[in-house]
Structures are given as C-alpha cells and as structure tokens.
Amino acid sequence: MLIIGERINSTRKLISEAIARRDASFIIDEALTQVAAGADYLDVNAGHMPDEQDSLKWLVEVVQGATETPICLDSASPEVIRKVIPLVDKTPIINSVTLESVRLEPLLSIVGSKKVKFIGLCQSSDKLASTREAKLELAGRLVEEGCKFNVPLDDLYIDPLVFPIATDSSSALSTLDAIREIMESFPGVHTICGMTNVSYGLPARKLVNKTFLTMAMLCKLDSVIIDPTDKEIYAAIKAGNALLNQDEFCLEFIEAYREGRLPGSR
Amino acid sequence: MLIIGERINSTRKLISEAIARRDASFIIDEALTQVAAGADYLDVNAGHMPDEQDSLKWLVEVVQGATETPICLDSASPEVIRKVIPLVDKTPIINSVTLESVRLEPLLSIVGSKKVKFIGLCQSSDKLASTREAKLELAGRLVEEGCKFNVPLDDLYIDPLVFPIATDSSSALSTLDAIREIMESFPGVHTICGMTNVSYGLPARKLVNKTFLTMAMLCKLDSVIIDPTDKEIYAAIKAGNALLNQDEFCLEFIEAYREGRLPGSR
Numbered sequence: 001m002l003i004i005g006e007r008i009n010s011t012r013k014l015i016s017e018a019i020a021r022r023d024a025s026f027i028i029d030e031a032l033t034q035v036a037a038g039a040d041y042l043d044v045n046a047g048h049m050p051d052e053q054d055s056l057k058w059l060v061e062v063v064q065g066a067t068e069t070p071i072c073l074d075s076a077s078p079e080v081i082r083k084v085i086p087l088v089d090k091t092p093i094i095n096s097v098t099l100e101s102v103r104l105e106p107l108l109s110i111v112g113s114k115k116v117k118f119i120g121l122c123q124s125s126d127k128l129a130s131t132r133e134a135k136l137e138l139a140g141r142l143v144e145e146g147c148k149f150n151v152p153l154d155d156l157y158i159d160p161l162v163f164p165i166a167t168d169s170s171s172a173l174s175t176l177d178a179i180r181e182i183m184e185s186f187p188g189v190h191t192i193c194g195m196t197n198v199s200y201g202l203p204a205r206k207l208v209n210k211t212f213l214t215m216a217m218l219c220k221l222d223s224v225i226i227d228p229t230d231k232e233i234y235a236a237i238k239a240g241n242a243l244l245n246q247d248e249f250c251l252e253f254i255e256a257y258r259e260g261r262l263p264g265s266r
Numbered sequence: 267m268l269i270i271g272e273r274i275n276s277t278r279k280l281i282s283e284a285i286a287r288r289d290a291s292f293i294i295d296e297a298l299t300q301v302a303a304g305a306d307y308l309d310v311n312a313g314h315m316p317d318e319q320d321s322l323k324w325l326v327e328v329v330q331g332a333t334e335t336p337i338c339l340d341s342a343s344p345e346v347i348r349k350v351i352p353l354v355d356k357t358p359i360i361n362s363v364t365l366e367s368v369r370l371e372p373l374l375s376i377v378g379s380k381k382v383k384f385i386g387l388c389q390s391s392d393k394l395a396s397t398r399e400a401k402l403e404l405a406g407r408l409v410e411e412g413c414k415f416n417v418p419l420d421d422l423y424i425d426p427l428v429f430p431i432a433t434d435s436s437s438a439l440s441t442l443d444a445i446r447e448i449m450e451s452f453p454g455v456h457t458i459c460g461m462t463n464v465s466y467g468l469p470a471r472k473l474v475n476k477t478f479l480t481m482a483m484l485c486k487l488d489s490v491i492i493d494p495t496d497k498e499i500y501a502a503i504k505a506g507n508a509l510l511n512q513d514e515f516c517l518e519f520i521e522a523y524r525e526g527r528l529p530g531s532r
Contacts, residue, residue: 165508166516172509176484198509202516204501204528211505214480218442235470239477242431243438243464250432250468262470 001237001246002190002223004072004093005039008059010048019046019055027059028066035069037228041093042067045074053080060087072119072225078106085114093117093157095225099124099141108149117155119192120146122178128161130171135160135178136185143186153188157223162193162212166201172212180219192223195233210236217244235262267503267512268456268489270338270359271305274325276314285312285321293325294332301335303494307359308333311340319346326353338385338491344372351380359383359423361491365390365407374415383421385458386412388444394427396437401426401444402451409452419454423489428459428478432467438478446485458489461499476502483510501528 007030010016018026031042042063046055052075060071070090075081081094096119097107110116122129122138129135139158146156160178163171175198179191193216199208210232213224217240226233238261242253257265273296276282284292297308308329312321318341326337336356341347347360362385363373376382388395388404395401405424412422426444429437441464445457459482465474476498479490483506492499504527508519523531 165511169508169511169514169516173511202508203520203523204505204530207501207505207529208508208519211480211502212509214477215484215506215509218481218484235473236477239470239473240481242435242468242474243478243481245431245435245439248435250435253474254469257469263473264470 001217001221001241002040002192003038003228003237004041004043004095004192004223004225005034005037005228006043006225007034007227007229008042008063009045009074010055011045016048019049019059022058024062027062031063031066031069034228035067038234039069039228041070041072043072043074043095043225045095047074047076052077053083056080056084057087060084064089078103082106082110085110085116088114091115091117093119095119096121096159097142099138099145101125104145108145108151111149111151117157118146118151119157119159122158122160128163129178130161130163130168130174132174132177132181135174136181139178139182139186143189153186154190157190157192158182158186159192159194162198164200164202165198165208172198172215176215176219179216179221183220183222190223191221192225193221194225206230206232209233213237214240217241231261231263238262267483267487267507268306268458269304269494269503270307270309270361270458270489270491271300271303271494272309272491273300273493273495274308274329275311275340276321277311282314285315285325288324290328293328297329297332297335300494301333304500305335305494307336307338309338309340309361309491311361313340313342318343319349322346322350323353326350330355344369347373348376351376351382354380357381357383359385361385362387362425363408365404365411367391370411374411374417377415377417383423384412384417385423385425388424388426394429395444396427396429396434396440398440398443398447401440402447405444405448405452409455419452420456423456423458424448424452425458425460428464430466430468431464431474438464438481442481442485445482445487449486449488456489457487458491459487460491472496472498475499479503480506483507497527497529504528 044059049055072093074095098121120142122135129138162175195209199205238256241247242250310325315321338359340361364387386408388401395404428441461475465471504522507513508516
C-alpha cells in the first residue's frame with residue numbers, strides 16, 4: 001500500500017499560518033513526522049494561499065531540503081503545477097489530472113519534459129462519476145488519454161471518487177466495485193482514494209473511513225492519501241496487509257505492534 | 267447480518283462455574299445482555315461440563331424461560347443434541363454438522379422430526395478445508411447432503427473455517443474467496459464464520475478480527491458468531507452495513523451512535 005501523507009495542506013489552519021510566515025521548521029517537522037510514520041510521498045498544497053505559486057515553490061524547496069521522500073504536487077491550477085515542477089528533483093506525483101480539457105492536456109503534456117506520475121480523477125467537464133458504470137467509463141478514458149501522452153499504466157493512479165453514504169447509500173459500494181474492476185481491466189494501473197468524503201455528514205467518521213479503507217484494500221486498492229500519523233487508519237492498513245497475504249508471517253504487523261503503533265501496544 | 271451471541275459457552279470459566287452451581291440468574295443475565303446488544307440467536311454450549319447433556323438441558327430451559335430469542339444448540343456430540351432438541355421450543359440452529367459420517371446423518375436426520383437449521387463446517391473425516399478449492403468442494407458436499415435430507419438452502423449456514431494467518435499467510439484470503447464463491451454458487455444459502463481463530467498467535471487480536479469481519483462482509487458473509495457486547499466488533503458491523511447499502515440513509519448507524527455504541531459516542 002503506497003501512502004501519500006496528506007498533512008502539508010493549506011486547508012489546515014496551522015499549515016496555512018506556517019506557510020504565511022514562511023516557518024520552515026514547522027513544515028519540516030510535519031514532513032519528517034509523516035516520513036517516520038510511513039509516508040511514501042508527501043503531498044504539498046498551497047491552494048488556500050493568496051500567492052499559491054510562490055508558496056508552493058517555497059514548500060517544495062523546504063520539504064526537499066529536509067527529506068528524500070518524493071513529493072505529490074497538489075494544486076487545482078495546471079498553470080501553478082507547470083511553473084513549480086521544474087523545481088522538483090525526484091519523480092513527483094501530480095495531484096491531479098481530470099478529463100476536463102483545461103486540466104487534461106496542460107498536465108499530461110508535462111510528460112515530454114519530465115518524468116512524472118499522475119493521480120487521475122474520474123471527473124469530466126460534465127460529469128462527476130457517481131455510479132460504478134460512470135466511474136469505469138471515465139477510468140477508461142483516463143487510461144486512453146494517458147496512452148496518447150505516453151503515460152505508462154504504472155504511472156497512473158486512478159481515483160474513482162467516493163461520495164458521502166449519508167446522502168447516497170450506494171456510493172461506497174459503487175466505488176468499491178469500480179476499484180475492483182479498474183484493477184482487473186487495466187493490469188498495472190494503480191487505484192487511489194481519499195478516505196474522508198465517504199463519511200461526510202455522519203458521526204463516528206473515523207470508524208466509517210477505516211472500515212471503507214479495509215473494504216477497498218480487499219478490492220485491491222493499492223494507494224491512499226491519508227494522515228499516516230493517524231493511529232487507527234495506520235492500524236487498519238497493517239491489519240489489512242496481514243490478512244491479504246501481503247505481510248508474510250505477519251512480521252510487519254508484529255513490528256508495528258512492538259513500535260507501539262497498534263491498539264493495545266505500549 | 268445475523269448475530270449469534272457466543273457468550274453462554276462453558277469454555278468460559280464464569281459460565282462453567284455458573285452452570286456447575288445451576289445459577290440461573292447468572293445465565294439469564296448473560297442471555298438478556300446479549301439480546302439487548304443485538305443477538306438474533308443465543309448459542310448455548312455445555313461441552314466442558316462432566317454432565318454435558320443434563321447441563322445443556324438446564325441451559326436451554328433457563329434461556330428459553332428468560333427470552334424469546336431462539337437458541338443455537340452447540341455440542342460436539344450428535345447424541346447430546348438429539349437428546350436435548352425435543353426441549354427446544356423455537357426453530358434452533360444446530361452448531362454444527364460436518365461431513366464426518368458420525369455427525370452427518372445423525373444430525374441431518376433430525377429434520378424429519380423437527381424444523382431445524384444447521385451450521386455446516388467445511389470439514390470431513392480426512393480433511394480440514396484449508397484452501398479455497400477444498401472449502402468450495404466441501405461446501406458443495408454440505409449442500410448436496412442437506413438436499414438429501416430435505417434441508418432447504420435457507421436453513422444452511424456454511425462455515426468455510428478460517429485458520430491463523432500467523433502460520434498460514436494465505437488463510438484469510440482463502441476463506442474470503444470461499445465465502446464470495448459459496449454465496450454466488452448457492453443462491454439462498456448462508457455463510458457464517460467465527461472471528462477469533464484468524465488472529466491466533468498475534469498481538470492486537472481484536473483489530474485483526476474486526477478487520478477480517480469487515481472484509482468478510484464485503485464478500486457477502488451474512489451471519490457471525492460473536493460477542494455482541496463487544497463494542498468494536500459491533501461498531502464494525504454497523505459501519506459495514508452502512509457502507510454496503512444495507513442501512514438506508516445510515517439511520518441504524520446514527521441510532522447506534524446515539525445509543526452510545528460507536529466510538530466517540532457518549
């Protein structure tokens with residue numbers, strides 16, 4: 001399970017304040033904490049800053065200066081991503097491309113100049129994919145567009161999107177079915193999903209989020225954007241890996257317990 | 267999700283002591299607590315008592331006198347079950363039939379005299395089914411034998427068995443695959459599974475058990491033998507139902523929260 005650490009995001013007040021005062025040590029601490037907690041990539045987002053582009057450049061430089069862990073470059077603006085990407089030194093994941101024409105070509109055409117990976121959302125100009133069928137159709141189009149721009153399947157992380165079950169009782173199941181079918185239909189491609197939207201409007205949200213993650217792992221979801229310091233989500237991933245035969249003799253599970261990262265340990 | 271409450275079992279020291287001193291109020295309290303917590307059936311087991319048959323008769327009478335909730339009659343001895351069953355007033359579940367000849371015919375032939383349901387274990391004289399293929403083969407034979415004795419599929423709860431992942435990393439996945447395929451192959455049949463064996467030998471066992479249960483629910487497992495007063499397992503079931511579109515608008519989930527039965531409530 002590839003873990004993208006989500007904490008360095010300007011929608012979080014402490015982060016936007018740290019960015020505003022250019023507090024590198026605060027950001028470095030957030031970066032190192034997530035790496036120690038198991039992050040494989042660090043998402044950086046400055047979308048809530050008035051100077052998004054400069055702020056994002058600063059974030060990239062600060063994070064890269066502090067850790068070898070690669071970056072997931074997160075912006076709603078293809079223009080900002082194109083301007084910041086020359087600064088990124090390891091192969092980044094771009095978060096995110098959609099099938100909207102304003103985002104699709106400007107982002108995928110980066111491939112000509114730099115090795116990049118993409119998160120692709122099942123979202124087009126006229127459609128947020130809410131049914132299993134729509135998600136599969138848009139996933140197919142993402143794969144197709146990626147092909148045109150020479151993006152190998154292994155560099156594509158498809159996010160089928162999930163909507164709150166509080167307003168659409170079938171939404172989690174549509175997403176789970178879509179994850180399974182995307183992984184079967186396009187061998188080599190990755191799937192990714194955020195874990196918070198599904199529980200919007202409900203109490204006990206963490207319970208719903210980690211239960212959804214557990215089910216998604218069984219459907220072969222192989223990447224997540226989460227807070228790796230969240231003990232419950234991390235424990236669900238470790239237990240899921242052990243149950244799904246991705247942790248021989250449960251050695252990593254037992255190690256996580258010894259490190260005090262599972263319930264009841266320490 | 268059909269819940270069989272597992273607490274009235276003589277392998278538990280407090281229960282065997284209560285049975286030994288014929289402490290009806292202790293047993294009634296265990297029965298009513300589980301019913302209040304959501305049990306649809308109450309398992310009763312006196313297998314660890316020197317006078318199993320008399321103890322089981324006493325348990326059945328005590329439990330039936332206290333609640334309308336039907337009984338799951340649990341004994342390794344077909345003879346004991348045959349002797350006790352005339353006392354049972356509601357349609358019970360017999361726990362359990364296997365493909366071993368000493369258990370198969372003596373138990374299935376009860377059907378002629380009384381309406382009963384069966385838990386059928388994927389276990390024969392020479393085989394404990396440990397692979398997906400073996401589980402499916404034995405499940406098919408259970409269905410076949412049930413047919414011979416006029417047991418409708420709806421009265422059969424197939425337990426594919428699960429073995430500890432600590433010693434066989436693929437065992438959970440074999441069971442999950444088997445559950446999915448049994449439910450697809452024999453429409454109308456039920457599947458059931460115990461939740462504790464999978465985590466044997468590991469730390470943080472409750473985490474592993476509830477993660478396994480969550481995955482099994484996605485595979486359409488529709489019955490469990492659990493302690494319904496266990497808050498974590500109960501919460502996993504409620505979250506699973508909500509995510510799997512078995513709880514419209516999450517009303518039951520929200521109610522469970524209001525009743526203080528989910529994490530963070532009250």
